[in-house]
Amino acid sequence: MKYRGVLLIAVITVVWQAIVSTNLVSTTFIAAPIEIFFCLVNMFAKGSIWSDISATFWRTLIAFLISAAIGTPLGIAVGYIRKVGYSIELLLDFLRSLPAIALFPLFILFFGIGDESKIAVAAFMGTLVITVAAMQGTKQIKKTRLQLVKKLGLKGGKIFFRFLLPESLPMIFSGYRLAVSFCLILIIVTEISLGGQQGLGARLIDAQMLYNIAELYALIIIMGIIGYLLNNSFIQLEKRVVHWRGN
DSSP: OOHHHHHHHHHHHHHHHHHTTTSSOOOOOOOHHHHHHHHHHHHHHHHTHHHHHHHHHHHHHHHHHHHHHHHHHHHHHHSHHHHHHHHHHHHHHHHHHGGGGGGGHHHHHHSSSSSSHHHHHHHHHOOOHHHHHHHHHHTTTTTTHHHHHHHOOTTHHHHHIIIHHHHHHHHHHHHHHHHHHHHHHHHHHHHHHHOOSSHHHHHHHHHHHHHHHHHHHHOOOOOHHHHHHHHHHHHHHHHHSSTTTOO
């Protein structure tokens, strides 16, 4: 399957290059793959891109860690305590329906225009995603198994760490994968909105303003690769941590 994916990318690249070379599409709107490739090589060779990648990555990572730290226990608690879950589920659905970026001006009001507001809005969305995933994962636990665990004498924190958390982990990891993608997207969007000296979003808007089409496409490719690597990292981590999934 991976070879098919590589083959598909190769075919798209060849067709793309042919379209640009034959002037079917104006270079005002699209750069040739060979130009984008040399632009990527140049950015990494000069090292100018590393600070932007680092800034975006760390903002995303911090936002995700905040999301996981809040959303995981909150979601499990809401899913476990059914009466609380029914009352808070409507609030969660309402908050999930709000476009997170529409709340960005509010976060700027509270946190200013620095990294804090960018991280806060990404963490807000990530927390909602993980909370809902953890809540659904906990709700799927069979009541008979939960009753059996209680009869065995597990209480309080032991129930959480030895039963609820392991049982909910498959769904929680699905939430983690979604959350880290949302965090990356929102960090880049806020970097585009506020600009600044560092960050892939800030560099993207600079390339657009300077009409550097090759760099514009190169940056989009870098963002896609980062997103892919983050998602794949969580898939590999899930295989190691949730090794019983599917049994």
